[in-house]
Amino acid sequence: MRDDFIGYQCSLCGKEYEPADVLYTCPDDGGNLDVILDYAAIRRKTTVNQIIGSHEESLWRYLPLLPVSDPGGADTPLHAAGWTKVYQPPLLSQSLHLRHFWLKDEGRNPTASFKDRASAILVARAREIGAEVIVTASTGNAGAALAGMAAAVGHKAVIFAPKTAPPAKIAQLLVFGAEVILVNGTYDQAFDLAVEASDKFGWYCRNTGYNPFTAEGKKTASFEIWEQIVKPHPELRQPINVFVSVGDGNIISGLHKGFKDLMALGWIDAMPKLFGVQSTGSAAVANAYFNHSETIVPVQATTLADSISVDLPRDGVRAIRAATQTEGAYLTVTDDEIVSAIAQIGKAGIFAEPAGAAAYAGLIKAIANGMVSIDDPVVVINTGSGLKDVRAASMAVAAAPVIEPDFNSLKNYMANKERS
Numbered sequence: 524m525r526d527d528f529i530g531y532q533c534s535l536c537g538k539e540y541e542p543a544d545v546l547y548t549c550p551d552d553g554g555n556l557d558v559i560l561d562y563a564a565i566r567r568k569t570t571v572n573q574i575i576g577s578h579e580e581s582l583w584r585y586l587p588l589l590p591v592s593d594p595g596g597a598d599t600p601l602h603a604a605g606w607t608k609v610y611q612p613p614l615l616s617q618s619l620h621l622r623h624f625w626l627k628d629e630g631r632n633p634t635a636s637f638k639d640r641a642s643a644i645l646v647a648r649a650r651e652i653g654a655e656v657i658v659t660a661s662t663g664n665a666g667a668a669l670a671g672m673a674a675a676v677g678h679k680a681v682i683f684a685p686k687t688a689p690p691a692k693i694a695q696l697l698v699f700g701a702e703v704i705l706v707n708g709t710y711d712q713a714f715d716l717a718v719e720a721s722d723k724f725g726w727y728c729r730n731t732g733y734n735p736f737t738a739e740g741k742k743t744a745s746f747e748i749w750e751q752i753v754k755p756h757p758e759l760r761q762p763i764n765v766f767v768s769v770g771d772g773n774i775i776s777g778l779h780k781g782f783k784d785l786m787a788l789g790w791i792d793a794m795p796k797l798f799g800v801q802s803t804g805s806a807a808v809a810n811a812y813f814n815h816s817e818t819i820v821p822v823q824a825t826t827l828a829d830s831i832s833v834d835l836p837r838d839g840v841r842a843i844r845a846a847t848q849t850e851g852a853y854l855t856v857t858d859d860e861i862v863s864a865i866a867q868i869g870k871a872g873i874f875a876e877p878a879g880a881a882a883y884a885g886l887i888k889a890i891a892n893g894m895v896s897i898d899d900p901v902v903v904i905n906t907g908s909g910l911k912d913v914r915a916a917s918m919a920v921a922a923a924p925v926i927e928p929d930f931n932s933l934k935n936y937m938a939n940k941e942r943s
């Protein structure tokens with residue numbers, strides 16, 4: 524075990540626990556636990572230049588700031604999670620009228636979503652505590668990520684997903700060789716089943732918003748935003764504005780934790796503003812935010828963005844605070860706006876799944892509302908690849924024409940197109 528991982532603190536009651544005392548949530552009130560690190564010890568051992576000079580092109584370049592040890596698997600996909608590209612697509616900057624716009628493409632992770640960050644850390648944690656089987660509930664991506672990261676180092680994974688998950692995601696789970704059990708019900712029901720299976724069978728549970736280590740993996744995206752954008756651009760107006768979609772609320776909580784780590788280490792000057800984007804059809808966190816409340820009232824989620832379709836967000840309180848404590852905000856977008864955003868991002872050569880495009884749709888709304896202006900630096904996180912859900916992608920564009928395979932047909936087609 525790492526000696527700079529010194530315990531947990533409950534996000535609801537504030538009670539602290541020793542590393543060996545608990546595995547998941549607060550035993551008193553079920554609150555999500557924050558991992559506590561010994562920042563003074565980290566600062567003694569690690570410098571900014573050491574990190575920036577690292578040759579590790581994955582999230583493991585931040586090992587000194589993580590609560591786990593290197594799990595090995597150096598030449599496997601486990602060491603390909605994170606360190607994703609940030610783009611500055613001129614077409615999008617122009618259409619948004621922003622001078623400093625970046626898109627961070629999490630579709631480039633080994634299993635094509637942001638979830639690889641959490642699952643990589645979970646596999647490391649499982650190895651440390653000697654857990655042989657890792658189980659998770661998933662709308663698809665968390666499962667694919669766990670299945671892929673576990674497969675990379677030969678670890679066992681069990682995945683519960685709704686049987687309605689997009690076929691590409693289910694195929695991924697199966698190809699990675701996980702034990703896949705489809706549930707004739709919702710993600711929320713799969714979640715409860717995974718917790719029960721973990722209790723009864725002694726499996727280690729990765730569930731999002733339940734296991735405290737997922738946020739520790741997700742926070743690495745903040746370290747990258749710092750290293751890829753904030754550090755190399757001291758001329759930028761601070762703070763930077765980060766837009767991300769929200770389902771359970773664990774990505775935005777993880778991003779917040781990452782920036783809090785950097786503030787505690789004194790490595791960043793201003794706390795970035797976090798903007799959470801939900802679908803109007805799955806807006807339990809945004810609803811609470813709009814009501815100035817920390818009480819999450821479950822909804823009956825209906826959105827085509829399956830990755831953020833959640834009745835009861837499991838990390839809702841920390842997700843609200845990620846916005847309120849950074850002077851960010853929540854925004855909601857319709858499925859039509861999400862589909863339109865897929866097409867807009869696509870024209871810049873970036874393929875997003877609906878939940879990824881939702882963040883971009885949220886930015887468009889924030890600009891229209893005057894929440895972001897032309898000189899504000901903005902990062903949108905595309906959380907997953909469009910290949911995850913080609914049915915939704917097809918809704919964003921017109922179908923292609925079909926012609927006879929001869930030049931005359933082509934000529935007629937082009938002439939007709941000209942006229943119409």
Ligand SMILES: *Cc1c(COP(=O)(O)O)cnc(C)c1O
Nearest residue numbers: 664770771772773774878906907
């Ligand atoms: C899981 C997921 C999200 C939302 O993350 P939460 O932690 O549930 O808020 C967003 N986009 C994609 C592609 C995801 O897989």
Ligand SMILES: [Zn+2]
Nearest residue numbers: 533536549554
């Ligand atoms: Zn508590």
